[in-house]
Every structure is written in structure tokens, then in C-alpha cells.
Amino acid sequence: MEPTAETLARWAHDYAPSAADLDLAQRSLLDTIAVTLAARQDDLVALSAGLPDAARWAAVGHVLDFDDLHLESTTHISVVCVPATLAVGGDARAYLAGAGMMARLGVALGWSHYAGxxxxxxxAGAPAAAVSASVALGLSAERIATAIALSVPAAGGVQRAFGSAGKSLQVGFAADAGVRAARLAAAGATADPTALDAWLRLVGGDPDRIDVTGPAVPGGLAIKIFPCCYALQRPISALREHLPADVVASGITAIEVSTPEGAVQPLIHHRPRTGLQGKFSLEYAIAAALLDPHPGFGSFTDLAVTRPEAQRLLQLVAVTETPGGDGLLSGRIDITLTLSGGARYSVSQRLPPGSPGRPPSDQDLRAKIADCGPDVPALLTGLDWARAATLLADHLPGQRSGLT
Structure with a gap:
């Protein structure tokens, strides 16, 4: 049987993007550059200044947790594959090759891998970044397979990093590892392509799940409307869309939540004290949705999370996790609020706005870009891949990788 790395490398080398694929790539480029520019004032910019381009751009692009998500693989595809592509001068086709690799490898890893x-x-990101960079460098299918194998030692990252700088930094490390692997493959380094299959089995994946048919990114990508973990998009939107406007947060005395356990897998902070922890807290997301007209960047600062009324509300939240669920949008979420006078209000939600089943409108996308900074809409006008790399280099200066 052909090694999985060779199957995926040949697919990436030969794939001819459709018009729909290219539309997805352009939307992903705009979304990723917008959310990266939105983080220009974040502390991580200085922390990551000494990292190579792909690492720095991916880490800063992910720190606000506002970047897109592939639901079937539970991976943030674009924040890995866009920086890896731009760091070596690639274009939409290189991005799509890596994005397709990441989607398929993530599905092969399976929900049990994420739930573990x-x-x-x-x-999935390190091998995917290797593919994006390899295609951008014009490598043969054989050399792409070698790059994939060379990226395997760096294919790690754990959810305990969520709520700290470690989460976005490990994404940066994955992107950079892929670029490094591609450059080594281009220089003639050797590696056994069966390393990917061996690694897949070690971490609970199944190579037999790999399917290279269909569009570049099967299932498409979910766009976030709120700058926090994707698992919070549904509870926030449930309250904003379905709760009567005259319900006042100060009158709430109890909050009951019912959700499939799989849908809250990454929400590990139940009593958050920082903005980063708040991005992974179901309890705080509910508080923010009740207190803020639009939970945006200002809702996920240290000051916002520690507001006395936010802390009071999050301590009222009682969560019942129903067994099962194999994804962040499994089943539905039900939220019931009890007011001091005894009145009760219940809301439910299956799909949040921005999900593939409820795709964002052009107006939604323009509003998101505008939220990312007053200068961002103008900066992104007419954006292409070459200018995107220049934008990031200009606005996120740091140590150049030296490998151009």
C-alpha cells in the first residue's frame, strides 16, 4: 500500500483549484490578515518578535482566537497555511494544497484525537504547512512527501495551553516547522514517507480515513463572528439572537445550560481571571453575551473578565453535559435564565452565524474586517498574496527568517 504521505503529496502536487476553491482561498486570506492585523497591539507581538516569519505571523494571527475553523477536523486551517504560504512567496494554490492536506489529515486523526x-x-498543522511551503517552492511530489515526513517530529500541541500565550505560540511553531521541513526537502534532505502513517497510529489516527476526492477543503470553513473559541460562538449567538431585549442581566438569579459534552471539549476555564482564559470559558461567554451589546475584543480583556457583574453571572451558571457529541456543533445548546421575580426564559441554538450551514454574508465579513481596526478595510482593499506578505512584514516587524 502506498504511504499516506505519498498519496497526499501527489494530490497536493497535481490538484487544480476550482473557481469555488479560489473564492475560499481569497476569503481565507482576507479573514486571516484582518485578524492578524487586529492583534498588532497584543503583548504577543513583542514576545514573538525573534521568531521566523511563519511562526510570528501564525502566532499573532491566532492570539485573538478570531481565525477560521474547519469543523470536520477541528483545526484552524488558515492561520497555519496562510502564514506558511506567505513566508515562502506562495499563492492561492499553495494555500489550498496545505489547507486540503490539513483538512484530510485532521479527519484521519479523528474526534478521539481532539477529545483526548x-x-x-x-x-495536523505542521505537515499541512510543509505542503503549502513545498508547493510554493515548486517541489516535486516526491520531495513534498519528504517534507511531510520531516515535519512529523514537530506535529504536537496540547489543549492545556488554551487560555495562555502557549496556545498561539504552538500554532506558530507548527507553521514554522512545516516551512523548515519544506526548505530541508528542497535542499536534498531525506526522510521515510511512512513516518506519517506510523505517527498517525501512535496518536490515535487512522490512515484509512484519508480521502483525496472532492473540493480542496471538504465542508468549507467556519468564520468566527466573536473573537473567542469556536465552541462559544453558539451559546453567545443563542442569547443574542433569541433572548428578549428587555431581560436585564442584574435581575438574573440562575442560569442553566444543557449541551453535548463534545461541544464544550476545549472550554477548560470555569472561573476565568484573564481575557485569554475568558476565551475558553462557557460561563464567562454567557456572562459577556448578557452584559455586552456585541461581545467583541473589549469583552475579552482582563478588565472585562474580572468585572464584578461578570464574575457574579458566571458563578450562576450550572452546566449539564449530555453524553456524546463528536464535534463542536454536535446537537444543540439550551440555556434557561431565571429572574428574581420568578420568570424564566429559554433559548436554543444549533448553528451559529458564520458556520458553513449559516455562512456569513458579505456585510458580516465587512463588519468583521472593520472591527479589526479603523485602517484595516483600506489596507485589505485589492489584497493579493504578494501584498499580504508585505503587509505582515511591515506591520509585524521582527527577525527575518533569512531563508528567502
């Missing part, structure tokens, strides 16, 4: 505590964006 792995950060699939990193585990």
Missing part, C-alpha cells in the same frame, strides 16, 4: 487533549491545529 491534542491541539489538532498543531498536530
Amino acid at each position: 487533549g491534542w491541539h489538532a491545529t498543531c498536530t
